[in-house]
Amino acid sequence: MTWIGVHFALREPVRFGLTGCGLACAVVLMVFLTGVYEGGVSGSLSYIADTDADVWVGRPGSWNLMRSSGILPGSVGERLREVEGVESVEPILAALLPAVVGQLRRSLLVIGLEDTARSARPRRVLDGLAVPGIGEIVIDRAFAMRAGVGLADTIALAGYPLAVAGITDDTNLLVTQYAFVSRLDLLGAVGLGDGATFFLVRTESADGAGLAATIEQQVGGVAAYDRATFLANNREELESGFLPVLWVIAVLGLVVGVSIVSIMTYTAVLDKRQDYVLLAAIGAGRAVRFSIVMQQALLAAIVGSLAGLGFLAALHRSLPVMVPELPLRVEPWIGATAVAGALLMAAIGAVFPGRVATQLTPLEALRR
Amino acid sequence: MKDLTAVRLRAVSKVYAGSAPIRALENVSLDITAGTLSLFEGPSGSGKTTLLSLIGGLDRPTNGHVTVFGAELGNLPERELVKYRQTQLGFVFQDFKLIDVLTALENVALALRLRGMRRRAALARARLVLEVLGVGSRCDSRPRDLSGGEQQRVAVARALAPQPRLILADEPTANLDSMTGTDVMEALKGVTHHRSTTVIVVSHDARIAPHADRVFRLLDGRLVENLTREAA
Numbered sequence: 367m368t369w370i371g372v373h374f375a376l377r378e379p380v381r382f383g384l385t386g387c388g389l390a391c392a393v394v395l396m397v398f399l400t401g402v403y404e405g406g407v408s409g410s411l412s413y414i415a416d417t418d419a420d421v422w423v424g425r426p427g428s429w430n431l432m433r434s435s436g437i438l439p440g441s442v443g444e445r446l447r448e449v450e451g452v453e454s455v456e457p458i459l460a461a462l463l464p465a466v467v468g469q470l471r472r473s474l475l476v477i478g479l480e481d482t483a484r485s486a487r488p489r490r491v492l493d494g495l496a497v498p499g500i501g502e503i504v505i506d507r508a509f510a511m512r513a514g515v516g517l518a519d520t521i522a523l524a525g526y527p528l529a530v531a532g533i534t535d536d537t538n539l540l541v542t543q544y545a546f547v548s549r550l551d552l553l554g555a556v557g558l559g560d561g562a563t564f565f566l567v568r569t570e571s572a573d574g575a576g577l578a579a580t581i582e583q584q585v586g587g588v589a590a591y592d593r594a595t596f597l598a599n600n601r602e603e604l605e606s607g608f609l610p611v612l613w614v615i616a617v618l619g620l621v622v623g624v625s626i627v628s629i630m631t632y633t634a635v636l637d638k639r640q641d642y643v644l645l646a647a648i649g650a651g652r653a654v655r656f657s658i659v660m661q662q663a664l665l666a667a668i669v670g671s672l673a674g675l676g677f678l679a680a681l682h683r684s685l686p687v688m689v690p691e692l693p694l695r696v697e698p699w700i701g702a703t704a705v706a707g708a709l710l711m712a713a714i715g716a717v718f719p720g721r722v723a724t725q726l727t728p729l730e731a732l733r734r
Numbered sequence: 735m736k737d738l739t740a741v742r743l744r745a746v747s748k749v750y751a752g753s754a755p756i757r758a759l760e761n762v763s764l765d766i767t768a769g770t771l772s773l774f775e776g777p778s779g780s781g782k783t784t785l786l787s788l789i790g791g792l793d794r795p796t797n798g799h800v801t802v803f804g805a806e807l808g809n810l811p812e813r814e815l816v817k818y819r820q821t822q823l824g825f826v827f828q829d830f831k832l833i834d835v836l837t838a839l840e841n842v843a844l845a846l847r848l849r850g851m852r853r854r855a856a857l858a859r860a861r862l863v864l865e866v867l868g869v870g871s872r873c874d875s876r877p878r879d880l881s882g883g884e885q886q887r888v889a890v891a892r893a894l895a896p897q898p899r900l901i902l903a904d905e906p907t908a909n910l911d912s913m914t915g916t917d918v919m920e921a922l923k924g925v926t927h928h929r930s931t932t933v934i935v936v937s938h939d940a941r942i943a944p945h946a947d948r949v950f951r952l953l954d955g956r957l958v959e960n961l962t963r964e965a966a
Contacts, residue, residue: 370833370836370844373835373836373840374835377835378835640831641833641834644827644831644833645848647790647792647819647825647831648819648820648823648824648825648844648845648848648892649816649817649819649820649821649823649845649848649849650816650820650848651813651816651820652816654848727792728792728819729787729792729793731792731825731827731831732783732786732787732790732792732827732904
């Protein structure tokens with residue numbers, strides 16, 4: 367095995383750098399989008415996953431938290447408590463409401479909590495309270511940064527002034543953020559009497575699926591989901607909006623990356639045509655010449671993807687300050703997948719130039 | 735009795751197809767003895783380079799047989815031809831054909847690496863051959879930093895380092911001054927004596943003839959003279 371391809375690559379720093387930059391950009395694009403997606407998913411699902419509710423009960427058709435508008439009457443809570451195996455029942459009210467801070471207007475996914483909320487309270491509290499009292503609001507870190515508000519500052523929620531009582535983390539849904547208020551405040555804000563979007567039910571036996579089935583049978587007019595199913599429902603809701611876009615951009619990134627590698631490697635083969643011809647004349651077979659081209663592309667992929675990941679590591683630190691709403695979350699598997707993706711792009715991109723190198727005739731070495 | 739013939743051509747013709755086919759070689763038959771230096775001379779278009787390409791396994795004859803060390807090249811599949819060039823041949827080109835991103839040492843070692851020699855051993859052997867050829871001090875230089883004579887010595891070193899049985903040199907002195915050209919030819923001549931390597935040179939350069947054991951003259955694709963050194 368000769369590593370002449372590495373020499374070819376490293377001793378043509380401009381071309382190699384451009385190829386690496388192109389791949390770095392493709393990697394940054396893919397990792398950034400995947401990281402934002404993962405951050406959004408995490409922010410969306412962490413609240414649900416962190417609750418200790420075993421069963422979520424809502425109106426039929428209300429199968430996820432983010433896009434549910436159905437309201438159950440408060441009396442359903444009493445009926446739920448009568449179901450055998452139910453340990454506790456907590457109502458929550460969810461609504462997408464406008465929040466105004468100075469000139470800033472944002473829509474927040476507001477969860478109305480009982481003042482005794484245990485299951486439904488947010489778990490990742492950075493500062494202040496988890497459960498707001500009357501006239502208070504608990505907001506997400508990203509929204510707090512964007513609005514420039516802290517504890518005791520005032521936010522107008524659907525026209526109602528509320529004091530910030532707590533700041534939470536991992537409650538950023540990317541397109542909006544969670545906020546938590548007293549259920550009574552929220553009932554007033556949305557103009558409802560006694561009602562709940564969901565009841566969070568804890569079981570005595572921890573058999574959520576069994577209890578969910580029992581509730582649907584005994585209570586009637588409700589849909590009940592065990593926690594795993596409810597989480598999956600919410601993930602599906604997110605994915606139906608995010609993933610198609612993400613896939614299109616990922617494919618575009620792949621096409622751009624492959625094109626860059628292909629063009630740059632092809633020009634490198636043309637530029638070094640005489641070298642490949644010489645190699646053929648002195649006994650480098652087709653496989654060796656192909657591998658020389660492939661080495662150049664793969665090296666560019668390794669260097670480019672590492673550079674891209676380095677750039678993202680730097681961005682990861684500064685992004686929360688620059689754009690707090692972007693919940694970038696880069697897990698090791700995303701980085702590893704991006705490197706693998708860059709290698710794949712390089713391998714695909716090098717196929718055509720590699721074939722060109724193999725098809726050069728050694729006879730050219732004698733042509734003048 | 736041992737066959738001392740290194741290269742044997744029998745009724746070899748080469749026609750380049752096209753709207754006006756070109757007969758580059760016509761019915762050429764000759765034998766080249768192992769361990770000798772043979773010179774092919776003739777004007778441009780006489781078929782010298784075509785002959786070299788056929789003996790080098792870079793091209794195949796239209797008719798006839800090219801046999802090198804007992805192997806009929808026309809019958810060898812592509813893979814075997816690559817192996818033949820890799821293990822049996824050394825090439826020296828008029829324009830040196832050194833790889834400019836590699837140092838002199840790496841250029842020579844490359845030929846050894848292609849034959850499967852380990853990197854450290856290849857570099858050591860390459861350094862030794864460059865020293866023998868008087869360019870040991872330029873091991874770490876890139877081709878663009880070498881004079882024409884130095885480049886050709888490096889190219890000769892690349893051809894010699896793997897100790898091939900046959901060296902094919904295409905106008906090896908064309909771009910060199912008289913003294914350097916003589917040095918290069920003496921290096922090529924030396925391997926015929928010391929290692930019984932067969933050397934075939936194609937050239938216009940009249941200064942080469944005194945180094946040759948045999949001189950072949952080509953004209954319009956035909957072999958018109960076949961002279962021993964004394965006769966040449």
